[in-house]
Amino acid sequence: MILTSLADKVAFNQYYEEAPADQIQRIRRIKAEFGADLFLVAHHYQKDEVVQFADAQGDSLKLAQIAAENHDAKKIVFCGVHFMAETADILTGADQDVLLPDPMAGCSMADMANSYQLAHCWQTLTATYGQEILPITYVNSTAAIKAFVGQHGGVVVTSSNAPKIVAWALRQAKRLLFLPDQHLGRNTALQLGLAPSELGLWLAQENRLQAVAPQQVRVILWDGYCSVHQQFKVSQITALRARYPEIKVIVHPECAHQVVAAADEFGSTAAIIKYIQAAPQGARIAVGTDNNLVGRLIKQYPDKKIMALNPFSCSCILMNRIDLPHLAWALDQVAAGREGNVIKVDAQTAFWAKQALDRMLTLSV
Template sequence: MEILEEIEKLKREKGAVILAHYYQDGVIQDIADFVGDSLELARKAIEIEAETILMCGVYFMAETVKILNPGKKVLIPYPKAGCLMADMVIEEELKAFKEKNPDYTIVTYVNSSAAVKALSDVCCTSANAVKVVSSVEGEKVLFVPDKNLGSYVAEQVKDKKIKFWNGYCPVHEKLTAQRLGILKKKYPDAEVVVHPECSPSVRKLADFIGSTSQIIKHVKASDKGSFIVGTERGIIHQLRKVKPEATFIPAYETFVCDQMRMIILDRIANSLKNSVYEVKVDAETAKKAKEAIERMLAL
């Protein structure tokens, strides 16, 4: 494909590194220099030496990369690629909660804006949420913004009083226990792997619950030959690489994050060619948000 050759050429000319999330289309994962989940991408971001970083993911991911690399040019191919879950918590509401409840530790999922991260005590990802919440001082925790991931953490961490923000991922929320139950009957030998952003009723039917990177590791080690995959179907591209002989069944046919799919090859080429769209984060906001992210990474 001509466009792939153009992207490779532009990448070399600009000295750019491309990062991509597992929920991107397979062809974009293949052109990326590094593919990972939110935690892996955050770790990788601080190791990058290139002066230009192109983030193939939604906007909060690009913001996180910029926060961790304030002196570098961070680009996103489509600046309106957002996250509905992240939009379910805004700075003003979280600030009001903090003022009324100063005894709560604010643990914020990385699926959130820089402004919300800046108001948080510590960030977490789905891969380390249990570890982060277990480690914080104090008995009371507000988990922002995903109530499903929050409830999963609460099931594991019994010594904290955890309050959940009323946010969720609409893509994972569409998977119902009824739908998953039908698939389990249809494919009785398949192992069910789901993301903790799924509802509690769905998680109860799963054989394994984990972040995207944890699902990939689990599938690689499993002796099963078929899997019902309860997360965005972009992950199946990586699952086929680690276990090409296996069968992967999306938990529902349209298990796709439309916002992630706003990132397309033409927009990647345009972003590299014209150095658009550059991600900016206010210095004071970035400083406070970075502290919350670094507390997570220190764990």
């Protein structure tokens, strides 16, 4: 339910005037009362004030797997962004409700590819290349995009499983359409040994393909990106290496390729966490990803010199819409027996999107 009336908005605004300690106590009480019937999950990029209540936390792949495996909870409170809650709804049962504390918690990358643009892209590409194209979508996409991909025999990927699944896809089809994140697609393709000349860029705003040699193209990248991961630059890495010669740099594959190439390592959120965990005591490591996670890693590993690659970068503004007041409001709705912000994907969209998601989960084993 989106707050539309003035009375609703005034009532919600009172949550920002309430003492945080009272909200924390109430959230814990409601969770205890509902027990296994209420399951709260949080993405790694959430703020500590939200993560403290999580029954499970993870990156996109982990959260998708958790949703698919949970058959007991009647209410799943999803502390992430809209496409993640959609994915959870698609993978859970009809008797389970997925609640997003703030329905305005979206994803700017997901918004860079819509069904209208994709339909025009597909029409143009199939007219050029025939039916020898397999669509792949990053999990950071809408349910409608996932459904299109599923309907055309394609698959969803996450940053954790992209190399494995893209390698599989390249064995299935002569060409791939990878959307919406060009950087994850480019970094993955180059990691698998493709040449830059084998990559093309689909300019959705212009409805055309940009490529050095169109007939050599094997992976067509959609012109989308994550605004958070565009805040990391090669100059930042260079400056840190000059100051700390021993430093290691690890970045997320949503960063531009020149940043990935300049770093020591790159990997998904889960891979970054594992890298930090395995690093020796005293290791100095700069991390290029959302600073909510970096700040948490700094606190969790005080024996290591963890630092943000760009300490001035903004965390995901849309992810941060899920805060303590929104979470308290969402749990109060559950306790009062009201619907709250339930995310529901229509049956046809969910059916086809699930085909693409199931392929991903099967290939990820």
